[in-house]
Amino acid sequence: MSAGYAVQLKGLRKSFGKTEIIRGADLAVAPGERVAIIGPNGAGKSTLFNLISGRFGPTSGEIWLNDQRIDGLRPFEIARLGLARSFQITNIFGRLSVFENLRCGVLWSLGYKYSFWKFLAGLTDANERAEALMHRIKLDRKRDTLAMNLTYAEQRALEIGITIAGGASVVLLDEPTAGMSKSETSRFIELIREVTVGKTLLTVEHDMGVVFGLADKIAVLVYGEVIAFDTPPAVRADARVQEAYLGSVLADQQAAQAGH
């Protein structure tokens, strides 16, 4: 049993050939917590997300989701258990409209499965949910635009929309603001905050402003291990973290702030 955690990793390991990317990661995220996972390039942040969401199977160790063991399950099985993820590189349905993209994200969770004896037009609950979602991510004016014709920022918003469409309780966002400008980023963080209220949130993020703005807790991943997991001030003060990674970044940031 994993006592009441939304997500728990126990001694998780993953090797690609001889290279071990994740080397015994442990993490326990309580329901409703917002966790930012940070770490230097190549620390294994994206790999960790791919393991949790079922894209890869772990070499050893356990992954628990809401007191259910999910390591070794396929992505769609994990999704059905209430975990959704977004992707660093925009991953949407290019030749479908914005509305259709969102409706696709909604269908399974409302139990429509593979049905071909019902018309989509008649699925009032699915249509209403997709419409509401479209307003929440502020793409209602682009309703019938094909996803491939959206701007980059709009595609990122749609990416988040598809992710949360199924009503998952645990949401993994892989660098949601990657490639966005400063002003877009701050607006986007506000949007993420709005649409993930009451959910357990894990994000991978490079932008420290985003990290400290969005997260209740920070997990520091270095060489495939979680070396610290605590509130932002505590992580900032952690000697190991400063030594391993954060020190240099914070020093840069403080220097930058002092310069203002």
Next chain:
Amino acid sequence: MASTTASRFGALGPKDLVVWFAAAAVMVVAPLVFHSGLAVTMLSQIGIAIVACLSYNMLLGQGGMLSFGHAVYSGLGSYISIHALKAIGGGTLPIPVSLVPVVGGLAGMGFAVLLGFVTTKKSGTTFAMITLGISELVGAMAFMVPEFFGGEAGIAANRVVGKPVLGISFGPQIQVYYLIAVYTLLCTAGMYAFTRTPLGRMLNAVRDNPERVEFIGYNTQRVRYFSFIIAGFFAGVSGGMYALNFEIATGEVVGAFRSGLYLFFTFLGGATFFFGPIIGAILMVVAFVLMSEMTKAWLLYLGLVFLLMVIYAPGGIASLIMMNLRMAKHGRLGGLLVWYVALALTGVVMFFGAAALIEMIYHLQFDAGLGPTLNFLGLTLDVQSVASWLGAAVVAAVGAVLFELVRRRFAARWGDAQGDIEAAARAREMA
């Protein structure tokens, strides 16, 4: 009728009903207008081809599955239907002849359940390879199991069996045509309805991005497999209609050539729109029945058309129509008409020269025994005279140069109009 556009709530509006009633009316009236024996035969074949191509497009256009073996399902549907027809004649199968296409459909579905399980495990290139393998396998079986497939001669049956129902014996071709028309309309409606169901939409999602589909709760293999089975059913119905129409099934109906034709004409008609394959199916029958009468080189012309289509209009004829309708909607088609006339004129000159060359080469190869002269569109060409060759070559070359010049100007005009329309759309959005 675009498979991917979202009308507001997608319900069947009055506009859709008009289209369906018009389609039904055309099917009823067509044989009254074109009442020669050849015309009714062609109309029957068009119905069969429409169902086959639409079912193929469930895979290609809607699911992104490039199948090289769709004739396996229509063809096995034909064989089972022929056997069913024989059983009806022998008194062992108590169903009316009019239900034979349904038997074909169930057969196509059954084989899709069986073979599709392996086929749809993978997508992309692997999928294409497996369909090719299965196509070869079944094609070879047709000659290895003569008890079922009838070997080289195939298996024949008689559709006029049992007592006529309401005076309908299915003896006259016109009665078969109307049966085919009913099935064609029902199948088309069924396949169109499929595009508006959860499975149909997820099939589009799997086409666009199979990876993401897995992360929103769907098993992509299941989506492909279930859709494949449904496509197999409709392919089988078309096979059943084929059996009723021709009263024979030969190894050719499951063969790779027929699978290739489905791919060829579905693509030509346009895989990105629901109605594209209907255009393709009509062209398929016209090409087979009329073009093959006109020239021995018809497959070569088809190949050229396909080549040009893949390069210049990968969305097929349907997308050309839709693009021009869009221009018309924004009032830009009028300015392009003069260019279309120029394109057509230069194109005809180019084609005239090239076709003369092709016909002369074919004449040398196949009809040399008939003498050195041939009749080409009312013109007498002599394969032994330099003037004929030179003349044809000059006409082809001049036509090609003029066509290319016009095409470049046209492309620029088209691009301008397109740009204006998009700029206007952006301006509206900002406002």
